[in-house]
Amino acid sequence: xxxxxxRAATMPEAMARLRQELGPDAALLSTRPVPGGVEVTGGLExxxxxxxxxxxxxxxxxxxxxxxxxxASPTESAAALPRNGxxxxxxxxxxxxxxxxxxxxxxxxxxxxxxxxxxxxxxxxxxxxxxxxxxxxxxxxxxxxxxxxxxxxxxxxxxxxxxxxxxxxxxxxxxxxxxLAARLAAAPLEASLEASLxxxxxxxxxxxxxxxxxxxxxxxxxxCAKLAARRVLAGESPPLVVTADAERxxxxxxxxxxxxxxxxxxxxxxxxxxxxxxxxxxxxxxxVLIDTAGMDPFMPEQARSLAALIAATGAAIVxxxxxxxxxxxxxxxxxxxxxxxxxxLLPTRLDxxxxxxxxxxxxxxxxxxxxxxxxxxxxxxxxxxxEPVWLSARxxxxxxxxxxxxxxxxx
Amino acid sequence: xxxRRGRIVAIASGKGGVGKTWLSITLAQALAQRxxxxxxxxxxxxxxxxxxxxxLQPGCDLLGVLSxxxxxxxxxxxxxxxxxDVLPGRSGSGALADLPGPAVExxxxxxxxxxxxxxxxxxxxxxxxxxxxxxxxxxADTLLVVATDEPTSLTDAYAVLKLYGRDRVDGxxxxxxxxxxxxxxxxxxGVTLQRACQTFLMRDVPVAxxxxxxxxxxxxxxxxxxxxxxxxNSMAAMDAVxxxxxxxxxx
Numbered sequence: 001x002x003x004x005x006x007r008a009a010t011m012p013e014a015m016a017r018l019r020q021e022l023g024p025d026a027a028l029l030s031t032r033p034v035p036g037g038v039e040v041t042g043g044l045e046x047x048x049x050x051x052x053x054x055x056x057x058x059x060x061x062x063x064x065x066x067x068x069x070x071x072a073s074p075t076e077s078a079a080a081l082p083r084n085g086x087x088x089x090x091x092x093x094x095x096x097x098x099x100x101x102x103x104x105x106x107x108x109x110x111x112x113x114x115x116x117x118x119x120x121x122x123x124x125x126x127x128x129x130x131x132x133x134x135x136x137x138x139x140x141x142x143x144x145x146x147x148x149x150x151x152x153x154x155x156x157x158x159x160x161x162x163x164x165x166x167x168x169x170x171x172x173x174x175x176x177x178x179x180l181a182a183r184l185a186a187a188p189l190e191a192s193l194e195a196s197l198x199x200x201x202x203x204x205x206x207x208x209x210x211x212x213x214x215x216x217x218x219x220x221x222x223x224c225a226k227l228a229a230r231r232v233l234a235g236e237s238p239p240l241v242v243t244a245d246a247e248r249x250x251x252x253x254x255x256x257x258x259x260x261x262x263x264x265x266x267x268x269x270x271x272x273x274x275x276x277x278x279x280x281x282x283x284x285x286x287x288v289l290i291d292t293a294g295m296d297p298f299m300p301e302q303a304r305s306l307a308a309l310i311a312a313t314g315a316a317i318v319x320x321x322x323x324x325x326x327x328x329x330x331x332x333x334x335x336x337x338x339x340x341x342x343x344x345l346l347p348t349r350l351d352x353x354x355x356x357x358x359x360x361x362x363x364x365x366x367x368x369x370x371x372x373x374x375x376x377x378x379x380x381x382x383x384x385x386x387e388p389v390w391l392s393a394r395x396x397x398x399x400x401x402x403x404x405x406x407x408x409x410x411x
Numbered sequence: 412x413x414x415r416r417g418r419i420v421a422i423a424s425g426k427g428g429v430g431k432t433w434l435s436i437t438l439a440q441a442l443a444q445r446x447x448x449x450x451x452x453x454x455x456x457x458x459x460x461x462x463x464x465x466x467l468q469p470g471c472d473l474l475g476v477l478s479x480x481x482x483x484x485x486x487x488x489x490x491x492x493x494x495x496d497v498l499p500g501r502s503g504s505g506a507l508a509d510l511p512g513p514a515v516e517x518x519x520x521x522x523x524x525x526x527x528x529x530x531x532x533x534x535x536x537x538x539x540x541x542x543x544x545x546x547x548x549x550x551a552d553t554l555l556v557v558a559t560d561e562p563t564s565l566t567d568a569y570a571v572l573k574l575y576g577r578d579r580v581d582g583x584x585x586x587x588x589x590x591x592x593x594x595x596x597x598x599x600x601g602v603t604l605q606r607a608c609q610t611f612l613m614r615d616v617p618v619a620x621x622x623x624x625x626x627x628x629x630x631x632x633x634x635x636x637x638x639x640x641x642x643x644n645s646m647a648a649m650d651a652v653x654x655x656x657x658x659x660x661x662x
Binding site for chain 1: 565569570603607
């Protein structure tokens with residue numbers, strides 16, 4: 001409420017002045033006679049901010065003045081990312097097929113150098129049955145499926161692929177899906193990770209805002225705070241942090257606690273239009289991080305909401321997924337978010353999860369590039385750059401606990 | 412579940428410096444004089460000063476209770492002269508100033524449990540409209556909003572009433588005018604705020620009391636003594652007693 005106390009010689013004059021000061025909607029709240037006239041108190045209730053309006057929270061808590069300008073015409077710094085997936089083609093027997101079938105169909109290549117090669121344009125290995133199994137055992141066991149359309153199909157209620165050997169056992173421990181494990185076990189782990197998955201640097205959010213999306217509870221808000229903190233601690237100017245999480249009331253509060261400390265501005269943008277308005281207020285060259293509400297990409301309405309936010313902001317989507325997920329579920333989610341435009345994967349909770357097959361499954365399933373990982377609950381140093389060497393070491397360690405020589409955030 | 416006996420009366424203002432803590436103390440004592448068991452809780456998280464105004468040196472406080480280091484009954488201090496009990500806060504505590512939502516809910520639970528033992532729990536809220544202050548205001552049975560005749564105080568008190576109306580649609584909010592030049596001026600201030608609520612919020616908020624400006628209030632605060640002990644016959648003391656008389660607190 002705005003309030004105005006004024007004096008005039010007459011009541012009509014006082015009312016006229018009141019309306020002049022507060023507008024035609026001013027209400028008369030009180031009057032009293034004073035020497036030489038009358039004193040009136042008027043009030044006006046300004047229109048409420050519409051639900052969905054943008055609110056900018058400066059580090060000091062005050063609203064940010066309109067002093068920002070549009071950034072220079074954004075350029076696409078993130079180059080189109082190559083898609084991975086199909087194995088390189090090889091010359092092969094065009095008709096190579098083996099179909100072990102039956103209740104207990106198995107193939108057991110055994111020995112020090114056990115190998116099973118299916119080669120051909122359309123090479124396929126189908127194991128079907130209630131208890132289908134493929135066991136490759138030996139120090140250097142490998143399964144090679146090569147060809148333009150190579151596939152490994154394990155079907156049945158309890159189908160399993162067992163690859164034995166150090167790396168194969170590691171992948172089995174992490175519950176890496178069979179076909180991906182077969183691909184990764186085909187070479188030393190560092191090399192196969194590099195060949196099968198993509199590792200890139202996370203864009204800085206300047207050319208395009210970085211939008212963190214993912215299922216509820218994935219750690220998007222904390223990741224957002226970590227990314228902002230890393231920039232500030234590196235001596236760079238704070239990013240503009242936007243929360244588009246209108247579902248969880250505490251989300252803005254949680255982020256505000258971080259942005260206050262970091263000296264960053266937090267924009268609370270419950271609608272795509274408000275998010276776009278927030279971007280219009282950023283300083284030239286200022287990176288933007290957008291935190292979003294946890295969402296289910298399989299729900300059409302939620303998928304549409306995210307698509308609308310992406311359209312309004314032109315943001316690059318980073319999928320934030322907890323490493324503790326079921327691998328198949330993670331792969332499905334990654335595919336769904338990739339369909340919405342996600343190109344990067346940022347797994348979280350690697351410091352609290354032993355088996356991280358979901359990370360590999362999501363990256364491979366969605367064709368997403370691995371960039372960073374949440375490896376600590378600390379905001380200040382809670383992210384680690386994901387690289388094949390680091391990831392293979394982490395996989396082989398089979399533990400979320402860092403070895404004594406690798407304490408901290410060392411790739 | 413403990414059976415409720417008493418009620419929670421919260422004192423809020425929006426603007427600081429309008430005499431909220433003084434009113435909380437004086438109301439607590441006035442109610443105690445009516446043979447009620449009264450607990451005064453310092454709910455001004457981070458800037459608590461009930462103990463300062465009363466000259467208490469508490470060994471335990473609300474923060475200790477919330478952190479589990481102190482039992483609730485250990486933290487309660489008896490003000491013998493005033494005849495009421497006090498649960499002190501802690502001034503300058505970052506932990507209390509930034510009290511997270513679940514901790515605020517814990518304070519609410521404590522207050523509800525206190526009503527099993529005390530007839531009235533008087534809760535001195537902090538100035539402003541922090542989420543913690545709003546949550547605690549919303550759990551009170553009655554919210555007294557203190558205003559003076561300054562326009563800034565009126566607009567801040569109005570803001571408190573507006574948000575309280577959202578948090579508690581059926582809440583019992585009342586206006587108390589403090590530091591009024593005289594009864595008529597104070598009444599006019601109260602009616603101004605009341606009319607603003609009627610006009611803009613479609614809500615009728617009664618004026619519960621007018622407390623006249625009295626130099627002896629400042630003197631009592633300086634001497635760290637309750638007004639009703641030091642100047643029981645002063646104008647402000649009589650006004651506070653009249654305000655307390657309005658509260659029958661019978662269900």
